Amino acid sequence: xxxxxxxxxxxxxxxxxxxxxxxxxxxxxxxxxxxxxxxxxxxxxxxxxxxxxxxxxxxxxxxxxxxxxxxxxxxxxxxxxxxxxxxxxxxxxxxxxxxxxxxxxxxxxxxxxxxxxxxxxxxxxxxxxxxxxxxxxxxxxxxxxxxxxxxxxxxxxxxxxxxxxxxxxxxxxxxxxxxxxxxxxxxxxxxxxxxxxxxxxxxxxxxxxxxxxxxxxxxxxxxxxxxxxxxxxxxxxxxxxxxxxxxxxxxxxxxxxxxxxxxxxxxxxxxxxxxxxxxxxxxxxxxxxxxxxxxxxxxxxxxxxxxxxxxxxxxxxxxxxxxxxxxxxxxxxxxxxxxxxxxxxxxxxxxx
Numbered sequence: 001x002x003x004x005x006x007x008x009x010x011x012x013x014x015x016x017x018x019x020x021x022x023x024x025x026x027x028x029x030x031x032x033x034x035x036x037x038x039x040x041x042x043x044x045x046x047x048x049x050x051x052x053x054x055x056x057x058x059x060x061x062x063x064x065x066x067x068x069x070x071x072x073x074x075x076x077x078x079x080x081x082x083x084x085x086x087x088x089x090x091x092x093x094x095x096x097x098x099x100x101x102x103x104x105x106x107x108x109x110x111x112x113x114x115x116x117x118x119x120x121x122x123x124x125x126x127x128x129x130x131x132x133x134x135x136x137x138x139x140x141x142x143x144x145x146x147x148x149x150x151x152x153x154x155x156x157x158x159x160x161x162x163x164x165x166x167x168x169x170x171x172x173x174x175x176x177x178x179x180x181x182x183x184x185x186x187x188x189x190x191x192x193x194x195x196x197x198x199x200x201x202x203x204x205x206x207x208x209x210x211x212x213x214x215x216x217x218x219x220x221x222x223x224x225x226x227x228x229x230x231x232x233x234x235x236x237x238x239x240x241x242x243x244x245x246x247x248x249x250x251x252x253x254x255x256x257x258x259x260x261x262x263x264x265x266x267x268x269x270x271x272x273x274x275x276x277x278x279x280x281x282x283x284x285x286x287x288x289x290x291x292x293x294x295x296x297x298x299x300x301x302x303x304x305x306x307x308x309x310x311x312x313x314x315x316x317x318x319x320x321x322x323x324x325x326x327x328x329x330x331x332x333x334x335x336x337x338x339x340x341x342x343x344x345x346x347x348x349x350x351x352x
Contacts, residue, residue: 037208291339
């Protein structure tokens with residue numbers, strides 16, 4: 001598969017402050033790739049460097065093999081959709097969509113035809129003659145997307161474009177964005193701090209922290225096999241247990257849980273001695289009789305489809321178990337003493 005973007009050793013400094021520390025990654029053509037991380041991790045800085053809005057201090061950025069690091073923004077075959085949609089209030093919707101085409105020298109007939117196609121793609125053909133002020137937030141966002149896609153950029157950059165929308169609209173737009181990417185075949189590079197957005201839409205995700213890439217992989221890779229404590233803790237919920245690795249042979253490792261029970265885990269990242277174990281809440285289950293972990297129920301939160309059971313182990317470590325709600329499930333009560341089980345392979349050892 002062709003590579004749309006290759007970044008090698010990208011460094012960004014602002015005076016004595018280093019925002020990016022030698023970031024390297026590759027993004028495939030026709031991929032929905034997400035840069036995910038907390039505020040200040042460097043994800044937007046990296047996106048702006050691809051767009052040309054920020055200079056690169058060191059390293060290379062190549063687009064389909066061409067080094068674009070020194071090209072001006074208007075010389076790069078990329079477009080950007082920002083959190084604030086920046087639509088022209090005095091123009092109609094179709095004029096907004098055609099604006100970039102006008103700047104590229106398309107005549108009026110070509111602009112109208114292409115803008116019309118884009119509005120049809122984002123289901124706004126009936127709104128062509130309205131002003132942005134007459135549209136909802138979600139409609140304005142779709143106009144901004146249509147405008148960015150109209151010139152057929154090779155890469156579309158999206159800087160937290162859903163953050164200004166309410167929850168229900170964000171959820172609907174996630175589906176629409178992924179469908180748009182698949183329909184157009186354009187590479188999307190999406191920046192967000194929202195884990196659910198990243199997990200829902202992305203072909204692959206780069207998790208970033210403190211100007212460095214911590215892990216790159218599919219949503220399943222990142223969630224199921226986090227490489228360190230930051231990734232495990234940032235992506236979804238997790239329980240972190242301090243355990244003792246007693247044996248590591250081949251593909252498996254044996255760990256001793258608090259309370260003395262033994263558990264078999266994948267050996268990736270294992271080292272003998274004390275280490276942290278990541279257990280997702282949905283991997284814990286209530287045991288019938290004695291189990292691998294002994295705990296006291298602190299609180300039970302009813303969430304419709306799930307019950308979140310907050311527990312504390314005998315040594316004081318706090319855990320959360322997510323249990324599928326059903327008529328067959330007898331919910332434990334606060335103060336109850338329970339036992340918990342998890343399957344071999346259901347937990348991951350983490351690098352610190």
